Amino acid sequence: MTHNKQGDDGFVSPEQSLQVYRAMQAGLSRRQALKMLGAAGIVAAGSGMWPGLSRGWAAQAQPEPKRGGRIRMAAHSSSSSESLDPAKGSTAIDYVRAYTFYNGLTRFNEQLEPQPALAETFESSDNGDRWVFTLRPEVTFHDGKSLTPQDVIYSIMRHKDPGVGSKVLSMVEQIGSIKALDDRRIEFNLTSPNIELPSILAISHLVIVPDGTTDFSKGIGTGPFKCQEFSPGVRSVAVRNESYWREGYPHLDAIEMVGISDESARVNALLSGDVQMINNLTGRNADRIKQGDGHRVKATNSGNYTDLIMRVDQQPGSRPEFVEAMKYLFDREQIKHVALRGYGEIANDQPIAPSSPYYFDGLPQREYDPERAAALLKKAGVSGARVPIVVSPAANYSEEMGQLLQQSAAQAGLNINLNRVPGDGYWSNHWMKHPLGFGNINARPTANILLSQFFASKAPWNESGWKNEQFDQLLVASRSEPDVAKRKQMYADMQTMIHNESGIGIPVFLSDVEGYDARIGGMDQTIPLGSFMGYMCAENIWWNA
């Protein structure tokens, strides 16, 4: 198979795909729904259904990007542990900086398909075992050095050194070796075939740095902006890279990035005009921002979820009826409207979000059904029992979800004790260590990464300890299946298995809610991987003033 694409003029925009998704939920088939897009009426009919999105696409058809301007953006977390080393990226501001100062070999488009970036073309001759990437000619780093295959080899292979402290060591382990074929072509040899390697290489940790870099404080990359100033936990200033390889980009002259950890301080800064873009809003503040004319709110479902973990290797999760009953006890509508104030999407106990190309829409939605749950609990022999569930502020909204679950469980004759633990140290001391607890999983760039990291039997973060051989075989086979339709079927089967058997209950997907100044252009683009346009907003937005 060969990928040789230039640019991305996707035929279905994300707003449109949402329309299709909504229409299909209303009972239409995908084909019928797509047809409807041709008829102009649906756009008008649909506006207002989606908080924040509606105004964006109804108002402007295809606005011209404007060159120039300087904006300041504020991310929700910031600490003196920040680094411009892409391998260490751990929060939104790190990822945005990675895409601001560096480029990957590939990049994601709005459909999350890998597009050429520093690699002009990429192809695999044998279904994903051996890949050849051809570098774009005449790309230079900010310090004037030309991009060579050596830079790529260094940038990727350094993640394998445990001393680097890379966040993506496990993803890079499948890359057996990389070698330069000539001064532009690079060959990747994988330990096991993976059709999705180009997607993996688009993530922010795997961007390309100059060969031999150990001091990352200057942020030297090939990216759209150069680093003028970086002070960890305080701010960074990015100025336009005049010799950027991508014609016509970036639009802005400069971007200043700061972290404001206090949410109301972040909102006040936006409302008073000190910053132009903020992320990580709760529903209450999103509504406050929407009241004014000068600011907008955008909610994106990127597949971030908080899940109930029922260890299937411990009591009571080892009784399948108990696990099933708990899944029926989620009042998903209530969780969405009360806990999330509407900024979420109902999920179906499987982790793949509707924005993913591999989302299986044929899976029947599990509804709130306390009677059925009561019967199942009786069958499991635990009705009337008292079970503890661990909740923590570290797993977003787990306290609210736990409370709602407690109420609905009482109706089914199950007493839930909520055991609140502090957020500090939660992930190393509590996560996956209790029979019943909560976890929080951020968006992963591909469905395969998500399933491999959290559901494969041997995965280190197999949250519920669920083991299924058939699932593992499907997961491995899907990585080397060249036929898209067959691959989709495999993913559909895997989603069904997780929905039915695994010890994970996913009531809702949490939307990434961000607020921005109405003068920022280009915000109708959505890359559903996270806030700030999948962290890639730097080169895609402009300033209308």
Next chain:
Amino acid sequence: MRNTMPKLVLGRLSSSLLTLFLVSLVIFAITSLLPGDTAQQILGQFATPEQVAALRVELGLDQPALLRYWHWLSGFATGDLGMSASNGMAVSQLMNDRLPNSLLLAAITTAISVPVALLMGLVAAMRRGGNVDRVLNIVTLSMVAVPEFLVATIAVLIFAVHLGWLPALSYVSTVDNLGDFVRIYAMPVLTLCCVLIAQMARMTRAALIDQLDSAYIEMARLKGVPPMRRVLRHALPNAVGPIANAVALSLSYLLGGVIIVETIFNYPGIASLMVDAVSNRDLALVQACAMLFCGAYLILVMVADLCAILSNPRLRNR
């Protein structure tokens, strides 16, 4: 007669060193008790045990705790504050970036709050029981009672969001002229002053009234000394001791205790650096900040004691 002063200062300094040493031991012990270590904090939620183990070796966390403490202590004694484990920068560099901000904020706040507080305390004491005293009493009491985050948040809502006069965030780096400077520091300083003035004014009033009630003031009054002179020349020098101590305690708060103000105004000061350091389990940075706060506190208290001694002829000449 005068050589008691240097002796006292030397004695204080050496006991300060002992205090610092004990504090560093306690901080080290407490930080070690916290769940998780630097390696786990750096790698976050999705760390594999092998990665954590490898990073521990890289950071030297596999060594016994006492050995790590000794490394830190021997470095500290020679002026080397060590490296921050969480981002690989020198601790002195990180502190160097933040400390001037904190000191500047503290200096401005001190320059405004101390004179205002002393004046308020003085006036209240002189007009004890009168309307002025009552009004000042109510004002200072309500300033003490209202938490600073409320003052700060309301100030931001009024002056930044609704009126748009002042920026909601305080950046030291965007200062171009005096106007900017005033705009940026107005709200943080206002908030801090609210807290400090109230405390200091009340202590000043109490200390002065204590003196005004004494027999020698009564005597001065009977001899016909005018009220102003009575307070400034006779009562105030005797009240300097307690007032200086109240001021020192309030000011020591300006370095480490301003975390709420730093958070709300996003002011890059030293207190938030220490909070980050604790949540990252960054021992060298935690220790350096703790030593700084503790040292500043000890020095302030010492200066306050010196003021008390110098202002009091009986102590001075002993």
